[in-house]
Amino acid sequence: MMATASSAHTLTEGPTVGAGLGRRQVHAVAACYFVASFAALGLPPYLTEILPDLGDASARWAGLLYVVPTVFGALGAPLWGRAADRFGRKRLLLRAQLGLAVSFLLAGWADSLGAFVTALVLQGVLGGTFAASNGYLGAALTGSGLSRALTLMQGAARAALVLAPIVVGSLTPWISPHRQYALLAVLPLAAAAMLAALPEPTAEPAKPAPAEVPDAAVPLAPLRALYAFEFAFVLSTVISFPYLIALIEDRIPGVSPVVSGALFALPHLCYLLFALRVHQAVERRPMQGIAAGFGLVALGLAGHGAADSLAAFTVVRLVLGAGLTLGLVSLSVLAAECAHGRPPGGMFGTLELVSKGGAVAAGLAAAAGNSLLGPPAPLLTGAAIALIALAAATLPALFRRSPRIRWSR
Structure with a gap:
């Protein structure tokens, strides 16, 4: 707290x-x-x-x-x-x-x-x-x-x-x-x-400036981009959770549980320390922040496959933390844009459905990958998903704003 x-x-x-x-x-x-x-x-x-x-x-x-x-x-x-x-x-x-x-x-x-x-x-x-x-x-x-x-x-x-x-x-x-x-x-x-x-x-509705475009003509931010990237981001990051400790113990024999737990927590600590500073940087460019987040997540997850020492794991966990922070903050900015003009309960409820769906898919994919190829498999799968999402983030058509939708009360 x-x-x-x-x-x-x-x-x-x-x-x-x-x-x-x-x-x-x-x-x-x-x-x-x-x-x-x-x-x-x-x-x-x-x-x-x-x-x-x-x-x-x-x-x-x-x-x-x-x-x-x-x-x-x-x-x-x-x-x-x-x-x-x-x-x-x-x-x-x-x-x-x-x-x-x-x-x-x-x-x-x-x-x-x-x-x-x-x-x-x-x-x-x-x-x-x-x-x-x-x-x-x-x-x-x-x-x-x-x-x-x-x-x-x-x-x-x-x-x-x-x-x-x-x-x-x-x-x-x-x-x-x-x-x-x-x-x-x-x-x-x-x-x-x-x-x-x-x-x-x-x-309370804000008073429009005289030269401002009427509210009905203002396009809504695209929900499809928000939902797609939320699902992909949760899937690519959560998939690394279940078997990370097993991978660390396999690569660094004799590592203490305290050190393993600290490495697990490191990306989340990065978010706690730097999220509001990152918000200032991506507030006006959330799509670039999401793309950069996916790129760093992919790099960090892929690096886990080669890490074989405490120093190496620390570096790749910090890279993953940077991607986690960039991606989550940028998704929050995009969600705030999408909430404008829409009933927030329904939108955030659906967003929660998408996010939890990504977490469930991540758990199933992690279990399947681990049973087939061992602890590195979920991390490499997450890196591949992040790369695909990074490629999708470069498609301008996905981010075109949709026409204003009138919601009935």
Whole structure:
């Protein structure tokens, strides 16, 4: 949480439009997402320890259950997003936090594999805090203010991804990872209590300049580019997660778990340190930032195949971190452009569907590649996908703005 807050001091530079939604409120939304993500991101790596107590002695279902919340979260995200546009973004954001709390409690007290699986399904169906938070912000912020807020939200996700497994591991000697689900249910409950004090966002239309083109004639930013690059970026980066530690231990015999974990976290730390500075550089040229991000991701992932020392792994992880930061920040800027003139709940819900679809595809591709060619295969596959996306980023037709679409209320 400290990393999230400390890196956000310049968030509200640029337009910030909405009913009572200032810097503190945006920070509160990001902090609530950060704390609510702890169980969702910190406990799945410990499924191999949880499942034997539930009857799966060899934890053979761990790989499948790892993606169950993601799959059902992806299926539910567009529905919840459209509901937010209709019934209120704050109400649906509170629903997402309370839904997580209920599912975590059920998972923590499940006494059979079936009950635990049901809780994970409910986590996906009832959760969706990232899309709900973005929809809330998109209803009150525009332009630079929204893109900075989305960049901050990604920072909250990266911080939780780095810190949550460490905290869960530290608590394990006193309480099992299984029971920690119930313990950590207090976090989304606390987030819901904090969010209850926030206003319902209501964007106020900006007054057009005399020479400005009428709003109806302004083209919408292309959703097809946003969705295509979101899917490809998530797929090319997440595919490297599952078997990275195994690759490091194979290439650097005797490496300590602490060093392996630090190497895993290094790209995400790069994002936390440099995201807002990168935002200033790519704010007016997100497509160039996305292309550069894919290029660095491809270079970094390919470099993992040749890395055979701590120094080499550090270099390629930093290159990957640069690509990760450039790509994620540029996608946030493009998403802010696409949100202009569109119902934000539906758009961000669909974007969440696309993102989680990329994560599921990455997990399946990583498992298939590893079983055939070993730990380097997923990294090389990710590099190939990033190169294809880089080539697509040079096609101008993909980025042509589409005609203004009138949305019915």
